[in-house]
Structure formats: C-alpha cells, structure tokens
Amino acid sequence: MVASMVCGTAAAVPAGSVADTATQIVTLAGNHRLVMLGEYHGTAETPLLVTDLMERYSRDTAPVRLGLELPMSENAALARYLRSSGDADARAALRTSPFWQVKDDQHDGRRSRDMLALIETLRVLRLQGRDVGVAGYDIEISTYDTDMDRDAAMATHLRQQFNALPAGARMVVLTGNVHAMRHPFADAPPEMKHRTMASYLLDLPLYSVRVEALRGQFWGCMNPCRALTLRELPAQDPVVETDPERSYDVWVHLPALSVGTLTDP
Template sequence: MKRWLWMAVTVASMVCGTAAAVPAGGVGDTATQIVTLAGDHRLVVLGEYHGTAETPLLVADLMERYSRDNASVRLGLELPMSENAALARYLRSNGDADAREALRTSPFWRVKDGQHDGRRSRDMLAFIETLRVLRAQGRDIAVAGYDIEISAYDSDVDRDAEMATHVRQQFNALPSAARMLVLTGNVHAMLHPFEDAPPEMKHRTMAAFLLDLPLYSVRVEALRGHTWHCMSPCRAMPLLERPARDPVAETDPDRSYDVWVYLPELSVGTLTDR
C-alpha cells in the first residue's frame, strides 16, 4: 500500500467513528478549542504553516466535528481553482488506484524543486482521502480551491484580493446555515498586519478583505517542532520552543488574529516529489 493511502486510511479511522475517535498528540484538544472559541461563526479561517503533518489531521478533525448531525460544511483550500474539477471527481470516486493517480498527477501536485512551498504533500493527499471517506459515509462535505494560478501572481496584494473574492463567492453560495472552513497560509489569515511587520507584510491580506463577513481568524501555532519555509532554498526550519499555554484570544480592534492556538508539536510532512 502506498504511503499516502496508508496515511489516509489511518486518518480516516481516527476521525470517522472508530475506537480512536480523537487524533493523538493533542490535535483533538486543539480542535476542541477551535470549535469552542469560534462558536457560531460561519467562516473560520485557519492560518497555518504550509507543509506540516499535523495541520491536515487538525482540519480533518474539525471537518468531522462540524459535519455531524447532517450539518453542511465547505472547505476552501489554498489550491488554484483550476484544480476544483479534479478535486470534485476524486471526492465522488471510490478512491481506487486510478482515482488516486488522477488526483496525484493533476498539474498542481506535479511541481518540482523550488515550487514546493509545502502545500503539496502526501499528508494533504491523505487528508483529501479522509474527506472522501466522510462523504461516502453520508456527510455533507464539499471542497474547493480558491487560489489563482502561480503564473498569474503579480503581487501579494493582487493575489490576496483575488483569493478573497473567490472565498467570498464560495461563502455566498453556501446552503443556509452551512459553515465554511478556509485553510490558508498564516499571513493570508491576518486581519491586520503586526505593528512591527516588515514593509512586505504590510499589504492588505485575504482575511482583511473579508472583515464584513462572520469571520473568525485562527493562527495555528505549536509549542515546538519544525515547519517548511521557502526562503532560497525551501527547507525545514525549527520553531521557537515555548512552554505549554492556553489559547490566546485577541480583542484589540487592530488585532492580527482572533485567537492563537498551540499544537503540542509540528513536524514537516512528506512532499509529493520524492
């Protein structure tokens, strides 16, 4: 069995009603914190470090929780919208080898070297398989990308504005009372820039374009571990180690996020390019 499929089966068993109903390693605790703190907000934006093994597990747990009792949940991923047809086909499939190969070889997943910014990992493919399993069990789940093509990146401002437009369109198309989760890089999830942010991070971010919506922005951090960074070259970088801490909610009008949550640890996932 290929590694990413083995991971998918493992994750699915953790979030789909088997004995291991809550993922190990504190992911389940963090998911509980997010559900509690986000409350009735219908648009929950999760600001992540790309390329970790734990964040897909966290979002899988959230999708399972939010889709209980016939609730409708939609997920936005930082993938080009041109991938949406392939995503939809896979989610409707039986997840067999042909379906997996079709998804794995679509343009987004076939990048090499410096383009490997962490969004393309076997952990993310396993996560998509978990969502397919949930749908097959009758959950009202749908997934779509909201990003633009890499070749269309003009500037960070233009890209964030375009992504916000796509997220807004997807949110406005939600069924009545449905909830939408959006997984994105932690800069895109910022409501306002940090006061001491460098000039290149002072632009209006995706979340800042959506402040009129019932949005709740979550910064997903960790107490220790490694994340994937693309800073010539792309590589694993250590996180600053912190003592255990509770979520930190922000209330200032110019806050960067609504809350910071802390996983016990983050580790770099397995990139799709061997």
C-alpha cells in the same frame, strides 16, 4: 508576534494534542460560519487538525465546506475525486496536474501526502452521508503581479464560495498564516503591510485562528525550500485577541509540528 500574544486574554482549555486544539477552536469560534486557519505550510499535524474539525462540524448532517490554498483549476479534479471510489486510478488522476508535480525541494509545502489523506477523508465522510465538500480558492502563480493582487483575488473567490453555501452551512479555510491576518502586525516589515486575504472579508462572520506550535518544524521557502525550525515555547493556553486592529481572533498551539510527507512527481 510576542506583543500581540501578551495583549490577549487566555482561554480555559489547555493544549495537549491535535484533538485538544480542535476542541479549543470549536469552542472559541462558536457560531462563526467562516473559520479561517492560518498555518505553517508543509506539516503532518495541521491536515489532521483540519480533518478533526471537518468531522466535528459535519456531524448531524450539518453542511461544511473546506477551502484549500490550491488553484481553482484543481476544483474539477477535487470534485471528481470526492465522487470516485478512491481507488488507485482515482488517486493517480487527482495528482496529474502541474500543481502536484512540483518537486519536494522546490515547492512551499502545500503539496503533501498528508493533504491528500485529508482529501481522502472527506471522500469517506461523503460516503458515510456527511454533507462535506472541498474547493481551492487560489489563483495560478503566473496570473498576479504582487502579493496584494493575489490576496485580493483569493478573497474574491472565497467570498463567492461562501455566498454559495447552503443555508446555515459553515466553511473552514486553510491558508498560510499571513493570508489569515485580519490586520498586519504593527511592527511588521513593509513587505507585510499590504492588505491580506482575511482583511477583505471582515464583513463576513469570520473567525481567524493562528495555528502555532510549541516546538517542531515546517516546510518553507527561504531560498531554498527546506525544513525550518520553530522557536520552542512553553505550554500555554489559547490567546484570544479583542482589539479592533487585531491580527487574529485567537492563537492556538499544537504540541508540536513535524514536516509532512511531501509528494514526489
């Protein structure tokens, strides 16, 4: 990781807040229509970052779609919720699937009230006339044998969703930071040397963003699932990578991450 960051070149916009990080991403991603964010799961700040990006990208009626690391079996419920009034019954219906019923000390952080708030924000944006949508692209855990099988399947689903976009539309994808790697780190352990989801999509207008933080915690599964602490870093500018074998197009740093409010059954 450190070697990859040192090899990059610093961009001009310093980190200071979630909004500042969103500005960095919008500026650096430019006209790329597939913006992939590699995150640490289970934080309060990353859903806010995605919310900011979706609001910015959907201004002036520009069509934007959000891809979430949720099973595609959730897509019908997501679509119904975006069309709903967002009342208590609609919110309860969104959380009835087995995916949302996993207990806090057993799941990997993709389920949180912060993520539900992000989905609600998209519903409100649609109500305001914005052309936004959301869909999952993951597969059920029981349907794959290896991580590479899962990454390949997710890439296939994302490609299908990208190809179905309205003309000129942009797609923002939120995923775990390993799935977002264009190429694995040169010194990665053998279990991380497999082809990642992003590596199957390099022929698309992909811009891969590693979302880091200067300090804080996220929710991860290291047997058991729990809050994990990040190594503290000094303030730094975004790090842009240009090597053909780069892992990401840019590394950005939020000021801090904190564990989100994880959902209960």
